[in-house]
Amino acid sequence: MFDRSSVIIRDSSKLMYDYVPQVLPHREDQMKGLERLFRPMVTNGQPCSAFLYGGVGTGKTATAKRFCEDMTKYCASNSKQMDSLLINCRIKNTEHSALLQMVRHFDPGYPERGFSAEEMFRSFRAHIEKRSRPFVLILDEVDNLLKNNSENIIYKLTRINEDLKASSISIIMISQFSIADVLDEASMSTFKRANTIVFERYTAPFLRDILKQRIDEALLPDTVGEEELDLMTEIGSQFGDARFGIEIIEKSAMIAEEEETGRITADNIRTAGAMIYSGVSESKLKELDLNHKLALLAVSRALKGNAFVNINAAEKTYAIVCEEYGQAARKHTQFWSYIRDMERNGILATELRSEIETGRVTFITIPDIPPKELAKKLEYLLELPQLTDDVEW
Ligand SMILES: Nc1ncnc2c1ncn2[C@@H]1O[C@H](COP(=O)(O)OP(=O)(O)O)[C@@H](O)[C@H]1O
Numbered sequence: 001m002f003d004r005s006s007v008i009i010r011d012s013s014k015l016m017y018d019y020v021p022q023v024l025p026h027r028e029d030q031m032k033g034l035e036r037l038f039r040p041m042v043t044n045g046q047p048c049s050a051f052l053y054g055g056v057g058t059g060k061t062a063t064a065k066r067f068c069e070d071m072t073k074y075c076a077s078n079s080k081q082m083d084s085l086l087i088n089c090r091i092k093n094t095e096h097s098a099l100l101q102m103v104r105h106f107d108p109g110y111p112e113r114g115f116s117a118e119e120m121f122r123s124f125r126a127h128i129e130k131r132s133r134p135f136v137l138i139l140d141e142v143d144n145l146l147k148n149n150s151e152n153i154i155y156k157l158t159r160i161n162e163d164l165k166a167s168s169i170s171i172i173m174i175s176q177f178s179i180a181d182v183l184d185e186a187s188m189s190t191f192k193r194a195n196t197i198v199f200e201r202y203t204a205p206f207l208r209d210i211l212k213q214r215i216d217e218a219l220l221p222d223t224v225g226e227e228e229l230d231l232m233t234e235i236g237s238q239f240g241d242a243r244f245g246i247e248i249i250e251k252s253a254m255i256a257e258e259e260e261t262g263r264i265t266a267d268n269i270r271t272a273g274a275m276i277y278s279g280v281s282e283s284k285l286k287e288l289d290l291n292h293k294l295a296l297l298a299v300s301r302a303l304k305g306n307a308f309v310n311i312n313a314a315e316k317t318y319a320i321v322c323e324e325y326g327q328a329a330r331k332h333t334q335f336w337s338y339i340r341d342m343e344r345n346g347i348l349a350t351e352l353r354s355e356i357e358t359g360r361v362t363f364i365t366i367p368d369i370p371p372k373e374l375a376k377k378l379e380y381l382l383e384l385p386q387l388t389d390d391v392e393w
């Protein structure tokens, strides 16, 4: 039953979510930016930092991983050593679980319970000191960690450098939210705003190149025609999200594999797109924190069946929604930043219009889900306990 040879897929591991290609098309500027920021570390062992900011599926995690791997190789070829570790803060979302992973990087048998944060911190520091080489810590989706009052972990980490000699700790933070939303003023000044590297959503031609590269690596030759690639790009670029595009390759390849025609057809792609679509919107919503969910609920209610709503009207509804859920409504600028974050994420879109009486006004629309449906989903998600507990998967 397993011996039939595959007619579409050459190497399915190239479609896995954690596979990182040797070269990331259209992330050259971000790689160069990281290179510029980390030059002092590579040449003199000095601590460096970067904040990677952009929507889901814009290649933040992949770029950080590729950069650290390439930098490690570069160092090795110049007889230097460095070390790096990525922590997924969506999973390690407490100070304890993040510290545990950091200590276990050096000491895999370190017990889960029985040590205070202070003691774990000291062990981590001792390991860093002993290894006498630069260490890069990647805190991916760092907002999940900082939300749980772990802000001083960043502060403490940067302070360690003051009395390290042959070692240093550099930090790469990654978030879909802006640095001002993630860090408090004190941490932000130690971290330097200027070190932000922005990841824009992919335009259709960019996404096409990314999908083409992945198809060449993962599928057999001549299984996807030019028009079929265009269709994948068109569906994928509604989100500007490479993850979604790669999932379309994977699902449509699996469907085509069953049909044994030896090619991926347009219908295979449409079926794959429809299968993934509802999942994507749901997972994006789940990723939003309480404040963003409330703002989005306000927008979806304020739309009332219209295509667009004036941002000021949405903000009024936002105040009512916050009251309903017993939350203090955030300030005007904060509300705007929520809207901008969700626009980056492809959940909503905005448009600037000129009106004779009021001048330029921002209008908001939700392109992909009927607002009523969206409101229902959000109301359901807001009923659930918000994820803050210390779960390890
Ligand atoms: N420029 C790119 N070239 C090749 N693959 C990419 C590129 N950008 C993203 N990907 C792929 O798309 C998926 C999502 O990227 P990821 O880095 O996880 O996004 P983010 O961390 O911004 O949500 C991953 O499988 C990644 O390898």
Ligand SMILES: [Mg+2]
Binding pocket: 060, 061, 062, 140
């Ligand atoms: Mg990521």
